[in-house]
Amino acid sequence: MTSSLPCHIIQVISILIICHIISIYTIDTPKSIYHCPLNYESLSSHTWLDENCYWSTSYVEAREKFQSFGDVLKGQLSYAQENGYGMVLDIVNVESISYDIALDPKEYDSLKSNGYNGGIVKKGEERSTSHTVLPGSNTVDALLLTIRLPQGKEDNNEEVNLIHCSGTHGIEGYLGSAIQLRFLHELFLQQEKRLRTNNVRAPPTKNTPVKKILLIHAINPYGMRHHRRTNENNVDLNRNVLSDELWVSIRARDPNFVSYGVYCSCVCFSVHRFILTFKFFFIISSIQQSVDMDSTLNPFNPIKNDKLFSWVDAAREGGFNGDTTRLAMQDEKVKTIYKDSQEEKESTSYDADELQLEESISSINNSLEEVKDILQVLKSVIIAVTKLGYTGAKRGLVAAQYHKPSGLSYGGGAHNGNTWESSIFAVQHAITTFAGFDVTDTNSKTILIDVHTGLGKYGEYTLLNKSTGSEFISKLNSLLKRESNDASVSSGYDQSVGFIAGDVLCPLPNCHGIVQEFGTRPGVAVAVALIMENMGYNTGRRYNHLTSFAFNPMRFSWRRKALRGGMDMIHAILEGF
Numbered sequence: 315m316t317s318s319l320p321c322h323i324i325q326v327i328s329i330l331i332i333c334h335i336i337s338i339y340t341i342d343t344p345k346s347i348y349h350c351p352l353n354y355e356s357l358s359s360h361t362w363l364d365e366n367c368y369w370s371t372s373y374v375e376a377r378e379k380f381q382s383f384g385d386v387l388k389g390q391l392s393y394a395q396e397n398g399y400g401m402v403l404d405i406v407n408v409e410s411i412s413y414d415i416a417l418d419p420k421e422y423d424s425l426k427s428n429g430y431n432g433g434i435v436k437k438g439e440e441r442s443t444s445h446t447v448l449p450g451s452n453t454v455d456a457l458l459l460t461i462r463l464p465q466g467k468e469d470n471n472e473e474v475n476l477i478h479c480s481g482t483h484g485i486e487g488y489l490g491s492a493i494q495l496r497f498l499h500e501l502f503l504q505q506e507k508r509l510r511t512n513n514v515r516a517p518p519t520k521n522t523p524v525k526k527i528l529l530i531h532a533i534n535p536y537g538m539r540h541h542r543r544t545n546e547n548n549v550d551l552n553r554n555v556l557s558d559e560l561w562v563s564i565r566a567r568d569p570n571f572v573s574y575g576v577y578c579s580c581v582c583f584s585v586h587r588f589i590l591t592f593k594f595f596f597i598i599s600s601i602q603q604s605v606d607m608d609s610t611l612n613p614f615n616p617i618k619n620d621k622l623f624s625w626v627d628a629a630r631e632g633g634f635n636g637d638t639t640r641l642a643m644q645d646e647k648v649k650t651i652y653k654d655s656q657e658e659k660e661s662t663s664y665d666a667d668e669l670q671l672e673e674s675i676s677s678i679n680n681s682l683e684e685v686k687d688i689l690q691v692l693k694s695v696i697i698a699v700t701k702l703g704y705t706g707a708k709r710g711l712v713a714a715q716y717h718k719p720s721g722l723s724y725g726g727g728a729h730n731g732n733t734w735e736s737s738i739f740a741v742q743h744a745i746t747t748f749a750g751f752d753v754t755d756t757n758s759k760t761i762l763i764d765v766h767t768g769l770g771k772y773g774e775y776t777l778l779n780k781s782t783g784s785e786f787i788s789k790l791n792s793l794l795k796r797e798s799n800d801a802s803v804s805s806g807y808d809q810s811v812g813f814i815a816g817d818v819l820c821p822l823p824n825c826h827g828i829v830q831e832f833g834t835r836p837g838v839a840v841a842v843a844l845i846m847e848n849m850g851y852n853t854g855r856r857y858n859h860l861t862s863f864a865f866n867p868m869r870f871s872w873r874r875k876a877l878r879g880g881m882d883m884i885h886a887i888l889e890g891f
C-alpha cells in the first residue's frame with residue numbers, strides 16, 4: 315500500500331497536467347476569427363460586448379478598427395453639434411492623422427515647417443481605409459481627442475495630457491491596440507448613452523479646462539504586420555530615440571560595453587557563480603575557448619553573408635579608439651567557423667535548388683530542425699546566464715548595440731547613416747505638431763504611456779521608467795491600488811537608453827514617460843524566441859510563430875487580465891491627475 319503511494323501521486327499529477335493542457339487548448343484558446351462589424355449600429359449593439367472584438371489578428375485589421383473608431387467618434391460629435399446637443403458630450407474635438415513610414419524621414423522634418431501639406435499626411439479629409447492601403451504599406455496612425463474635464467475639476471488649472479502609444483515593438487502592439495480600441499469604444503458608448511437619454515450637463519464655466527488624449531497606434535507597423543519586434547531595418551525602435559550627442563558617444567563606445575560582443579572567459583570567483591559553473595561543468599568543458607554573447611544572440615554569424623561582419627571594423631567606423639583585442643578574438647572565431655562551413659559546403663556540393671528541395675521534403679523534417687535549433691539556442695542561453703548571471707546576460711541583451719545591423723538588439727545608426735527611424739519622426743510630429751503638445755510648458759503636464767509585453771508575471775504588468783522618479787511611480791501605484799513593481803522585470807536595464815518614453819520625446823519635469831510592461835512567458839523562453847526569430851530573419855526561415863508565442867499569447871485568460879491592466883492605467887491617469 316505504502317509503496318504504491320508515490321506511484322499514485324505521480325498519476326494524479328500527470329492527470330492534472332494533462333487536464334491543464336487540454337483546458338488551455340479547448341477552453342482558453344480562441345478557435346476562430348471574430349467578426350465584429352465596424353458600423354455605427356453594431357458598435358452600439360451587443361456584438362461588441364465580446365472582449366475578443368478588441369483583438370486583431372493582423373496589422374491591417376487593427377488599423378482598420380482604429381481608424382473606424384476615429385471616424386465613428388467624429389460622426390457622433392458632428393451629429394451632436396448639428397442637432398444642438400454639443401454640450402451633451404464630453405468630447406470637444408476629434409482629429410486624426412496618418413504617417414506613411416516608407417517615406418524618407420527627412421520629409422517629416424520639412425513637414426514641421428510646411429504644416430501638413432505634401433500629401434504625406436492627411437488631416438481631417440477622408441482617409442484611406444484598409445481597402446485602399448496598398449499591400450505592404452505601413453502607416454503610423456494617431457487620434458487626438460479633446461475632452462472636457464468632469465464636474466468638480468474646473469478649479470484645477472493645470473492641464474494634464476495623455477499620450478498612449480502602441481506597437482513600438484511590432485508584435486507587442488496587439489495588446490496596445492486592443493487597449494486603445496477598448497478605450498475608444500468606452501468613450502463611444504458613454505456618448506451614445508448621453509445622446510439617447512438627452513442628459514444635458516450643466517453649462518461649462520468660462521474657461522472649462524480640457525484634457526487632450528493622443529493615441530498613437532502601431533508605431534512599428536512593419537513589425538506588427540510581420541510579427542517581429544524590430545522594424546523593416548531590424549532596428550529596435552525603443553533604443554533608437556537618442557539625442558544627437560548621445561548618438562555620437564554611443565557609436566564611439568566599445569561595442570562590448572555590456573558584454574554584447576565578447577565577454578570574459580576567465581573563471582568567476584563568486585560562490586554563486588562557482589556552484590552554477592560546477593553544475594554546468596559538462597557544458598562548459600565542451601567549450602574550449604571564450605564564450606561570447608554575440609555567438610549566443612546571433613547564431614547565424616558565420617553563414618550570413620559572403621562579406622563577414624567585423625566587430626573591429628564596425629568599432630573603428632563608429633569612432634572607437636580603445637583596445638580591440640577581444641573584438642578581434644570574436645572576429646577570428648567567426649572567420650574560422652565560416653571557413654569550416656564553406657569547406658563543408660564544397661565537399662557536399664549542394665546548389666541552392668537542391669538545398670531548397672531538401673528543406674521542403676517534409677514539414678516533419680522542418681519541425682525537427684526547429685526543435686534542434688531551439689535546443690541549441692537554449693543551451694547557449696544557459697551558458698551565457700551561467701557565465702554572466704541572469705542580470706548580466708539580460709543586460710547584454712536589452713542594452714542594445716549600435717554596430718551590427720543584422721544582429722539582435724540593434725538600436726540603429728549603422729545601416730544607412732541615419733539616426734532616428736521614420737517611425738520616431740512620426741511620433742515626434744504627432745506629439746508636437748499634430749497634437750500641439752508643448753512638453754516643456756510649465757502650465758501643462760503630459761503623461762506618456764508606452765505599452766509593451768514580454769517580461770514579468772503572466773498577464774500582470776510592471777511600470778518601468780528611467781527618469782520620472784519613484785515618487786511619480788508611487789503615486790501611480792497608489793492610484794492603481796498596487797503594491798509596487800516587480801524588481802526582477804526592471805533588472806538589467808541600467809545601461810539601456812533611447813526609449814520612446816524617454817526624455818528626448820518626453821522631457822521632465824513636465825512630461826512623464828512610463829513603460830507599461832505586461833508579463834507573458836518565462837524570461838528564458840522569451841530570449842530563445844527572440845534569438846530564433848532574428849536568426850530565421852537572417853537565414854530565410856520563418857520563426858515568427860515563436861515571437862507570437864512569446865509576446866502575444868493567444869489565450870483568453872491572458873488577454874482578459876492584460877486588457878484590464880491597460881484600462882486601469884488609462885482610467886487612473888484620466889481620473890487621478
Ligand SMILES: [Zn+2]
Nearest residue numbers: 483486766767
Ligand atoms: Zn517591448
